[in-house]
Amino acid sequence: MAASKRVIYLDNASTSWPKAPNVASTMADYLNTEAANPGRGAHAMALASEKMIGDARALIANLLNAEAPERIVFGLNASDALNTAIFGVVDAASRDSDTRPHVVSTYLEHNSIRRPLNSLEQRGIIELTRVEADANGLLCPDAIASAVKPNTVLVAFTHASNVLGAVQPLPEIVKAVRQTPAGESALVLTDSSQTVGAVPIDVQECGVDLLAAPGHKGLLGPTGTGLLYVSPRAYDPDRTDDGRPIRMVNFKSGGTGTDSATPTQPVELPVYFEAGTPNTVGIAGLAAGVRYVVEHGVEQIWDHEQRLVRQLADLLSSDSRITLHGCSSHNDSNIPRVGLLSITVAGVDPGEASAWLDATYGVAVRPGLHCAPGAHESTGTFPAGTIRISPGPFTTEQEIEIAARAVREMADSMAV
The missing domain is CATH 3.90.1150.10 (Aspartate Aminotransferase, domain 1)
Structure with a gap:
């Protein structure tokens, strides 16, 4: 019955x-009282919007133990963040070398990793190697490390499969990649769509270079929000001046609200990877979701x-x-x-x-x-x-x- x-x-x-709780009411309150364009004015509402976004960055940076709040880049969702990372790393590597970049990934991946990499491979821009998981959906760190080549620039994989659910041994995979001959130059990117807010993650302890996540899953925020953690290894603004190879570049440029006279996107984080008016209402709701996760x-x-x-x-x-x-x-x-x-x-x-x-x-x-x-x-x-x-x-x-x-x-x- x-x-x-x-x-x-x-x-x-x-x-x-x-x-x-409070996600919907926080978004409504913000929309009704403070929803000005951040960083694009000196009036009280604009300043309040800027502070709200800064506070949200700090909350997420603390949750992940990121080096600084500005290393949290906001975007539309995890797919947006993963595209920023994948195309940014491959573009930088293509500019810096005549050798076609190599990327290691796995057969577990969501289309948010799979399709960008397939597109780059089909266009002849990258070489691509995919690694199998075991019957439980677990990846073997040694198998991933064995797939790394001298021209490997990126190792990209899911932190937990959205089909099988096993959480990958992230620190062990990072360590195995680092110990390969190309380990010092290859960056490690993880799709943490199923884990951020649901599984403890310390980005400095595990050593991951790039981490992408949505705001609407484990962080309990609204759709239309996402984030990319960018480590100092992945992007250092000082690399633009001292001649060292740049490991990641942006592929979106536009308004920043500050430094408007600069002819190209300012190199400072987070604006280097953020262009245009952000989803302020969504970020306000995301911050409420993160607060709940932290409190509980x-x-x-x-x-x-x-x-x-x-x-x-x-x-x-x-x-x-x-x-x-x-x-x-x-x-x-x-x-x-x-x-x-x-x-x-x-x-x-x-x-x-x-x-x-x-x-x-x-x-x-x-x-x-x-x-x-x-x-x-x-x-x-x-x-x-x-x-x-x-x-x-x-x-x-x-x-x-x-x-x-x-x-x-x-x-x-x-x-x-």
């Missing part, structure tokens, strides 16, 4: 919902989401019709995971299953390829994909119980 039609939202790997603790949020995924896996694992992908890692404490579980049901199309769960139980999940076809090819779920179930900070154990019951009833109703 169908349960209440209230929404049980289990699509947090796509975007978080509900948002953190990333470790506590991570523990909560991992516990819910283990609960869900336990409730579904005994049903022979249901396959849990990457399942061997769900009860292995040595393999850290983010809060998502991908499943398939024998003989049932994931899209049809998702529609049934929503219509019958109000359970919102995400079917298909999740913009990561390579991960599905590796796990044998291409082209139909999987049913991805992703709890969030506000999901309850009772909701997981209802979702598991709904999946089993869907299998009863639809499975061959």
